Amino acid sequence: MLESRPKKEAPEDDRSRDHAIVPRGSTFRYFRRPPPPPPFLQFVIDAAHSGGFFFARAPNPQEDTMLKGRHLIGPRDFTVDELEGLFILARRMEEKPRDWLDAAKGMLLASLFFEPSTRTRLSFEAAMLRLGGSVIGFAEPGSSSAAKGESLADTIRTVSAYADVIAMRNPKEGAALLASRFSTSPVVNGGDGGHHHPTQTLTDLLTIRNIKGRTEGLTIGFCGDLKFGRTVHSLAQGLARYPGNRFILVSPPELRVPDFITKEVFEKEGIEYIETENFETALPQLDILYMTRVQKERFFNEEDYLRLKDSFILDGAKLRLAKTDLAVLHPLPRVNEIAVEVDSDPRAAYFAQVRYGMFARMALFASILGVA
């Protein structure tokens, strides 16, 4: 005998319907699951969902590469083809920047920085201004209503009513994804804690593409703070999509790449990687060396920071071990992990990288605003 006792039904809201999970609020967590449809009916339903029996959806390159109105939250939000389109556009913008001076005229960027930043914020703002658009926003949370206790969701609902596009940095991981759920304008993640920094990935991929002529078949070394370094997480995921790339991860044991990269990306996709503490043996193998700073702001414990901050330093002597066509990248700012003497070496690409970053963001804004 089924259901002999009257019982409290699960609330009929979207959440329970979508996910077949009863929220904690219900007194008894029981509800009747709908019986599965018979096999033939399931086939009909599946066919309807996938576009019908006779009119399968043909791929439309125009539509599939359309970025207008899209959010950029993680490093894999855009396809490799869409990224390629952005890189080509960035190159056109770099060659003839004056052609783009009025492209986004009358459009507004909201630059919301809940965490201090110089480079990324100025790069976003310079990109919008060079497209002829305007910029509003704040550079620290103290000057926003977040200081009054407003939720991020409410801040985003408000700002997206004003701006055509939002660029946001927030110290909390997943903040950009949450913002995108409440925004009526495209949201660009300018860094969410130690999680992702996809426009830095655009910058890094564009730099590698411009310097090495390709983004595949490379040996890439990441060095420094690989645990909290969001640029590392995003670039590793970005480069893992191109064939033939292998990774050498140089860090102290405490600052290793988290397993959502090693296990969920590298191992799942069969990508070769090595974790090591030996910088000197890794260096001669590398085509790209991506140095990172040990970030004080990511540590809850100052003692740990002081112990680890000088773990790996690239200087002229170490650089002599490397290939002559190595490219040294760094998301900047640097503290002391790259000695100043390296700046004059032709392999130092980190200041060129800053410039490419602005063109990458120009191409991104022009595309998601639909003015490319």
Place this chain on the structure above:
Amino acid sequence: MLNIAKIRNGLVIDHIRAGFGIRIFNWLGLDKAGVPVAFIVNAPSKEMGAKDMLKIDETIAIDYDVLGLIDHNITVNVIENEVITEKIHMTLPDRVENVLVCKNPRCITQVEKSAPQVFVLSDRTKGVYRCEYCDEARGEIDLR
């Protein structure tokens, strides 16, 4: 040897990892369900060494997704007239909302309390779920 009487019509939640029975009991709210329930802990098991079991003396609807989340090795036997008429094996849902809670202190859900707690299945063979916001894998005790 402890003996628990057979149930005539109802459910037996079997193969619960020893020590996890209380969590299932609590999650299902069986103390408030108003039906007789036998809760057996550390029952000897050939396969598992020791296991927990729940015998519910009435057939009630259960959210099997949540059972699967707690322990996907669980089986539920449906008993009718003292005979097992169905053995239900757990499957892992692809996505769960407001069931697991993220314990990462850096996650946005720690400060945006109104945000739904969403976890996505990232490894079906190992039963790994990750927070949709911060990608942190859930721990054993992260059930909300």
